[in-house]
Amino acid sequence: MRLHHIPVCPFCQRVEILLSLKGAPGAVDYNVIDITKPRPDFLLELTKGTSAMPVIEIPGKTAVKESMVILRMIEDMFPEPGVVRRDPHEHALESLLVAKQEAFTISGYVMVMNQDTDKTDDCRNRHLKLYREMNDILVNYAPGDTFFFDRFGWAEVIFTPMFQRFWFLEYYEGFELPQGGEFDRVRRWRAACLGDPHAQQVTFDQIVKLYYDYALGKGNGALPEGRSVSTFAFEPGWQTRPMPPRDKYGPRATDAQLGLI
């Protein structure tokens, strides 16, 4: 199988984490797609015209897209060790949390991309509301003390890449989960997710540097005004670049200040 992916894409990372849990990281060939360039024709044929990654090619079969769909297929292709709970009731419980993944993802991306200071509080409150709801689901339905169950599983595969992306909220928005009981369970869960050895594909500095353009309201490799290189570019590598300015509403860094040229 061939996985077409974008480095640091959280949806692609979900697939990598699941393959790692399966002990089968080599089950796919990884083909890296440069998000700052137009998609090649062969890829658009595979996706029937959409541009988002990940996409997985299976020899002799129709290619499949959408991370949640790909994850389920991999879970069924490599049943051992099971990551989705086999017991239907246990799977229903973990699914209650998974049902929040899309709203949570959207609220984090909306907050980092927001350019209107009048909307900062709304973005923050919407994100906190989701954390509160996730906390309540964990308190009421999760048998585990840190993870949902006794180990890093299905809900953890799905949410961990988002917790890592949302390091950009800490850096550019000063967003932290407030202290206090209403977030204790989700805080514990998040910390356990972030520390799991199967989910170490990205680092804080990498995310903060690559997502600077998102903090200026430009996603998916789009260029902010006056700039000629996206922070999502492969070259120069993120390791050689300085940390971007934290104040997304302050003066905007140039290509040179970002170490891009």
Ligand SMILES: N[C@@H](CCC(=O)N[C@@H](CS)C(=O)NCC(=O)O)C(=O)O
């Ligand atoms: N719902 C999709 C979302 C995938 C997605 O948005 N991928 C982003 C990278 S993080 C992407 O490929 N963006 C480029 C584009 O849409 O052209 C999934 O879960 O796979």
